[in-house]
Amino acid sequence: MATIPTHVHLQPAQREFLEQQAKLRGTNVSAEVRSSIDLYRAGVDSMAELELLDFATRKAKDDLDATLATLDAGQRRAKAFFAEIEAIKAGSPS
Numbered sequence: 001m002a003t004i005p006t007h008v009h010l011q012p013a014q015r016e017f018l019e020q021q022a023k024l025r026g027t028n029v030s031a032e033v034r035s036s037i038d039l040y041r042a043g044v045d046s047m048a049e050l051e052l053l054d055f056a057t058r059k060a061k062d063d064l065d066a067t068l069a070t071l072d073a074g075q076r077r078a079k080a081f082f083a084e085i086e087a088i089k090a091g092s093p094s
Helices: 012-025 029-041 046-089
Strands: none
Touching: 012 029
């Protein structure tokens, strides 16, 4: 694909970030800028993405908390069951 030379003014931190991303991905700054523009054109919005990530994280925490509560209840029932078995073996039902 043909490219058009374009002059863009970046803040130092922006340029540094693009250079780091390019190094990580084995590309160059121009490719990173084009990729960012493509994402922007596709409607990828960082705030929307962060909101979705936040929602998913909170949902995952709620699900994990519910799973932990279920496991804790099961462990309590299992301990009570095994205590009752031990009591029966000892000849003194609880």
